[in-house]
Amino acid sequence: MEHSTAASSAAPLAHAGAHADPSHHAPQPSFWPIILASGMGLVVLFVFLAYLGVPLAGLLLAAAAVFTLVAASGWANTIAVERRRMDPVQTNKDLTRGFFFFLASEAMIFFSYFEYLYYTRFTHAHWPPAGMPKLETSMPAIATLILVASSFTLNWAVHALLKGHKVAAKNWMLLTIAMGITFLGMQGFEWGYLNGVLGFTVTTGAYSSTYFLMTGFHGAHVTVGLIMLALVYWRMEKGEYNQDYHMSLKAAEYYWHFVDIVWVFLFFSLYLF
Amino acid sequence: MNSAFVSALLWLQQSARQALAQGLQANTRTAFTAPGSTVARAAAAESWHAFLMVMPFILIAFVLLVYVMFKFRDKGDGRQPATFHENNPLELLWTVIPAIVVTLVALHSFPVLHFMEYGGNHPALNVDVVGHQFFWEYKYPAYGIDISNDTLVVPAHQVVDLDLTSVDVIHGFFVPGLGIQMDALPGRLTNLWFKADPGVYKGQCDQLCGANHSQMLIDVQVLPDDQFQAWLQAHRSQAGAGAPAASPAAAPAAAAPTMAMPAGMKMAPAAKKGGTQQ
Amino acid sequence: MSAHAATLGEVHPRQYHGLLDWLTTTDHKKIGLMYIVFSLVNGWLGGSLAGMIRLNLYNPNWHIVTPELYNQLMTMHATIMIFLTLMTAFSGFGNYLVPLMIGARDMAFPKLNAFAFWLLFPAAFMLYGSFFVVGGAAGGGWWSYPPLSTAQFSAGHGEDLWILAVILLGISSIMGAINFLVTVIDMRAPGMSWTKVPLFVWSWVVTAWMLVLAVPVLSGAMFMLLSDRWLSTGFYRPALGGDPLLYQHLFWFFGHPEVYIMILPGFGMVSHIIPAMARKKIFGYKGMMVALWAIGVIGFMVWAHHMFTAGISAQARVWFSMASMAISVPTGVKIYSWLASIWGGVIRFTTSMKFALGFIFTFVLGGLSGLLLAVVPFDIQVHNTYFVVAHFHYVLVGGSVMTLFAGTYYWFPKMTGRMLSEKLGSWVFWLFFIGMNWVFMPMHILGIEGMSRRIASYRPEFQPLNQFISLGFPFMLLAGLLFTYSIVAALRRPADAGNDPWESNQIERSLEWETSSPPPAYNFAEIPEVR
Ligand code: HEA
Ligand code: HEA
Numbered sequence A: 001m002e003h004s005t006a007a008s009s010a011a012p013l014a015h016a017g018a019h020a021d022p023s024h025h026a027p028q029p030s031f032w033p034i035i036l037a038s039g040m041g042l043v044v045l046f047v048f049l050a051y052l053g054v055p056l057a058g059l060l061l062a063a064a065a066v067f068t069l070v071a072a073s074g075w076a077n078t079i080a081v082e083r084r085r086m087d088p089v090q091t092n093k094d095l096t097r098g099f100f101f102f103l104a105s106e107a108m109i110f111f112s113y114f115e116y117l118y119y120t121r122f123t124h125a126h127w128p129p130a131g132m133p134k135l136e137t138s139m140p141a142i143a144t145l146i147l148v149a150s151s152f153t154l155n156w157a158v159h160a161l162l163k164g165h166k167v168a169a170k171n172w173m174l175l176t177i178a179m180g181i182t183f184l185g186m187q188g189f190e191w192g193y194l195n196g197v198l199g200f201t202v203t204t205g206a207y208s209s210t211y212f213l214m215t216g217f218h219g220a221h222v223t224v225g226l227i228m229l230a231l232v233y234w235r236m237e238k239g240e241y242n243q244d245y246h247m248s249l250k251a252a253e254y255y256w257h258f259v260d261i262v263w264v265f266l267f268f269s270l271y272l273f
Numbered sequence B: 001m002n003s004a005f006v007s008a009l010l011w012l013q014q015s016a017r018q019a020l021a022q023g024l025q026a027n028t029r030t031a032f033t034a035p036g037s038t039v040a041r042a043a044a045a046e047s048w049h050a051f052l053m054v055m056p057f058i059l060i061a062f063v064l065l066v067y068v069m070f071k072f073r074d075k076g077d078g079r080q081p082a083t084f085h086e087n088n089p090l091e092l093l094w095t096v097i098p099a100i101v102v103t104l105v106a107l108h109s110f111p112v113l114h115f116m117e118y119g120g121n122h123p124a125l126n127v128d129v130v131g132h133q134f135f136w137e138y139k140y141p142a143y144g145i146d147i148s149n150d151t152l153v154v155p156a157h158q159v160v161d162l163d164l165t166s167v168d169v170i171h172g173f174f175v176p177g178l179g180i181q182m183d184a185l186p187g188r189l190t191n192l193w194f195k196a197d198p199g200v201y202k203g204q205c206d207q208l209c210g211a212n213h214s215q216m217l218i219d220v221q222v223l224p225d226d227q228f229q230a231w232l233q234a235h236r237s238q239a240g241a242g243a244p245a246a247s248p249a250a251a252p253a254a255a256a257p258t259m260a261m262p263a264g265m266k267m268a269p270a271a272k273k274g275g276t277q278q
Numbered sequence C: 001m002s003a004h005a006a007t008l009g010e011v012h013p014r015q016y017h018g019l020l021d022w023l024t025t026t027d028h029k030k031i032g033l034m035y036i037v038f039s040l041v042n043g044w045l046g047g048s049l050a051g052m053i054r055l056n057l058y059n060p061n062w063h064i065v066t067p068e069l070y071n072q073l074m075t076m077h078a079t080i081m082i083f084l085t086l087m088t089a090f091s092g093f094g095n096y097l098v099p100l101m102i103g104a105r106d107m108a109f110p111k112l113n114a115f116a117f118w119l120l121f122p123a124a125f126m127l128y129g130s131f132f133v134v135g136g137a138a139g140g141g142w143w144s145y146p147p148l149s150t151a152q153f154s155a156g157h158g159e160d161l162w163i164l165a166v167i168l169l170g171i172s173s174i175m176g177a178i179n180f181l182v183t184v185i186d187m188r189a190p191g192m193s194w195t196k197v198p199l200f201v202w203s204w205v206v207t208a209w210m211l212v213l214a215v216p217v218l219s220g221a222m223f224m225l226l227s228d229r230w231l232s233t234g235f236y237r238p239a240l241g242g243d244p245l246l247y248q249h250l251f252w253f254f255g256h257p258e259v260y261i262m263i264l265p266g267f268g269m270v271s272h273i274i275p276a277m278a279r280k281k282i283f284g285y286k287g288m289m290v291a292l293w294a295i296g297v298i299g300f301m302v303w304a305h306h307m308f309t310a311g312i313s314a315q316a317r318v319w320f321s322m323a324s325m326a327i328s329v330p331t332g333v334k335i336y337s338w339l340a341s342i343w344g345g346v347i348r349f350t351t352s353m354k355f356a357l358g359f360i361f362t363f364v365l366g367g368l369s370g371l372l373l374a375v376v377p378f379d380i381q382v383h384n385t386y387f388v389v390a391h392f393h394y395v396l397v398g399g400s401v402m403t404l405f406a407g408t409y410y411w412f413p414k415m416t417g418r419m420l421s422e423k424l425g426s427w428v429f430w431l432f433f434i435g436m437n438w439v440f441m442p443m444h445i446l447g448i449e450g451m452s453r454r455i456a457s458y459r460p461e462f463q464p465l466n467q468f469i470s471l472g473f474p475f476m477l478l479a480g481l482l483f484t485y486s487i488v489a490a491l492r493r494p495a496d497a498g499n500d501p502w503e504s505n506q507i508e509r510s511l512e513w514e515t516s517s518p519p520p521a522y523n524f525a526e527i528p529e530v531r
């Protein structure tokens, strides 16, 4: 979720105004947007074809996915290059703000699932509905603790980095990632248990559909968060961050906290309430 | 002056009413052209009431629009435009007065809503209405009658209570002359009531339900009590003879009931097609 | 406000030419123009579908198209008009004008902007392509209510493509909206405090806020619908404990804000045109701004007025009826403020002003019918009849589309440097205005007379009015042809419009008129300052 920022939004630095020619302010053309848009379109199209069972669609889908990833990283790379000549304070402000609006819209997707859950719950006489297992809470509770704790460790990692304690930062980061993976593992274990042992699948009923949708959608977000953290770790290794230059670190952090908060609501709504 | 305005409005209402009632030879009765039930009359009266309440504000807007258009056109006489651009009392006025008026409109409509929702106490007749793609099934649980694809027959001047549901998709039970409309949803029971004058009322499924949605018509016959009892007797004996849906009108579509699938039944994609396209 | 004035860096701008230039551009003006052209093309296609609908309804039982195809035409007409025509047209004007009006050199995220635009193409491809898959396009109406839209009752793959396209379009609008919000928050010219932001920009801020909060809910509903279709989940299937009614709640939680998304930018445009043409400052700027926000907030609380007959409780209906009526108050503030802006002015009846005044007329009528629909006993009488169709075409065609015409006549000179013919414009206006009222006014009566919507054949007694309605369609068609012709004709003329052809800035300063027509790639040689 990193976007380019126009050169135009840069605030004055030392040699501001050195150029008389205003055409320098115009944003750079780029092939990446149209490539990424086609990539995404193709992914969706091939998902559809794969669903239809068209031969080779799976292969095409994989190809389109790779294509999309390449486009995304190409785009990210352009930004990295462009940003070297832009004002970090202003671009970071823009990016942070944009990122928050993005998270708001993500929150609204979860909102629609919560709305579904609560509505269904209160229109049913029994909850869980007859024939559905009551979800086991002890393991998810531990998973919740781990995830919540990982928000703290991540916070410490960022603080350590900004204070210049690179080694501590990396360690906290690794711990965060490990905790995230543990969380996913426990989640996977629960899925396996519900699915394999209790025969509780997406098609069992609205209740199970909701359960799998919400935990699955959340799990996908955890996965994305983990990928972001891994990338951040990699860039930490390369020593690319400093006090002024750590936008992607911040973004990953916010994202991780967001995913964490959503989980707390989810845990409360699905398991406890 | 004031009363002239009111009578002008009333005149407008009257003539609009007449135009609606006569202008088109409407065979479909509606709550506005020929209301046939207490509910329809209440709803129509309430509609006119709301219309009359909000109309002045709309008219003010129109009159102002026409006025400023002619008054302030550029007549080429070099007149300079005015420069004012705010007036707090005025703005407050056109916020508060409409707010009060719409609140009144809303408040005034709620007793009618309450009547439409809860006014049907002690029904003389209960009918279960079941929507199918693409016909209606009427069950008279107290009499063991179950008819499909036929006219709904009910007694006049008595409270009739309908419980609606559907076996497949959402349908809409809409009989404008009786002033009633309610969706029939699978897996849910919805309810409405009416107390009608004798006569024939036409309606139609009012919720898109597939290809033949437009053919899913509704006929309601409201009979005086003695005739209704006779009808009941006739159908009861048929029902006893084990022939539901035996009315001649149902014959052409007699095959239809088999098309209906129990709600939620899972089907292989190949089999689904026939279901929708009939 | 920090200044965004200065430049940095030594990189010389890369430049492509011809087609490549358009494919790679991140210039908000070019993207805006592409949006507008995209919208025009889709307006023609969606209008053609409307023509086919009207042709089919000319006779009660004509069946020029099969009932299945009729449902598809109707569904696609609405989808194309809403998602591919109106929303893109407003995105186009927003993209073009918002940075100019706030004195910025571009949007905050120019590449994201281009991305949001290009994402429209896969979606459009899927929508139009769905006519050619087995089972045809989606035919469940633009609401796509389950169970009708589940695999059991819509086995055709048009429905799948429709859902996927709507999800893609949702991503596109969310990205666009985020971009608008950040741009306006962070990139206003020095001195442009929030109380000096032009009303069109304000209208886009509110619209973007509604997009960010409403569209994801649609996406959520679509994910669940798709998984019901593909994975046999039970979200909307009663047999599995799901509930189709819930889809309606989710859909309209999006759907109602959506209708304001489709009108607010139009309000914004009219708020520029009227002062410029009446030669008088906008009346009640602050009230207008507050009204926009009131609409943007209350708009989220009224959704179930589309479900008055769906079996929701009486208490819920009381609330939704009240809230829906409450919206007329801020809307009325806007109407009266526009009228007060004209009061005492010196009106020039340019085409844009004609469309703006015509818009007020038709929109007030559409608002009146909307207000009546919010009265539950009345809504029960006419829900899903042609009265509703009349209501929303009055607000959408008489409202939104007329503002788009007005905006096109007003800003076309800025965008191209060329004036549109006022003589033809007068024809376009009168043909469209007459045709629009001709077609949609009698639909009120049809609804009151009990004709249901979404029906491919109807009772013979409705025939005279339906024929009358269909005969009005050619007027709008002709207006569209003349409009398109006058655009092409204007583009063939040399650019001669000055910076400020309407002398708007003599009345109220709006920064887009301070640069050349069309503006240079960097918009302003020097970022203007606002006092
Ligand atoms: C641009 C889009 C737009 C706009 C602006 C509106 C505006 C309004 N709409 Fe409409 N509406 C739609 C688009 C829009 N609508 C669509 C597309 C549908 C159908 C969807 C479908 O079914 O497919 C629909 C359907 C719809 C319904 C559901 C009908 C049904 O299906 O049974 C209702 C019910 O309450 C409703 C109400 C309103 C109200 C109260 C307003 C108000 O905002 C109107 C406010 C304006 C005014 C009132 C006029 C001006 C005000 C004054 C002059 C001031 C003073 C006036 C008074 C105090 C009276 N609309
Ligand atoms: C934006 C919305 C929009 C627009 C413009 C229109 C335009 C028209 N619509 Fe429709 N219509 C809907 C939205 C719209 N409609 C919706 C939501 C439904 C409900 C579907 C459902 O039930 O699911 C519907 C349904 C609908 C029906 C009912 C079908 C049924 O229920 O069975 C009918 C019947 O006559 C109809 C007719 C027309 C006609 C004759 C026009 C004519 O006005 C068309 C003439 C052409 C134009 C006016 C061109 C417009 C050009 C532009 C918009 C581009 C402008 C761009 C720039 C200037 C940059 N429409």
Ligand code: CUA
Residues within 6 Å of the ligand: B131, B132, B133, B134, B170, B171, B172, B205, B206, B207, B208, B209, B210, B212, B213, B214, B216
């Ligand atoms: Cu049943 Cu429409």
Ligand SMILES: [Cu+2]
Residues within 6 Å of the ligand: C255, C256, C259, C302, C303, C305, C306
């Ligand atoms: Cu609405």
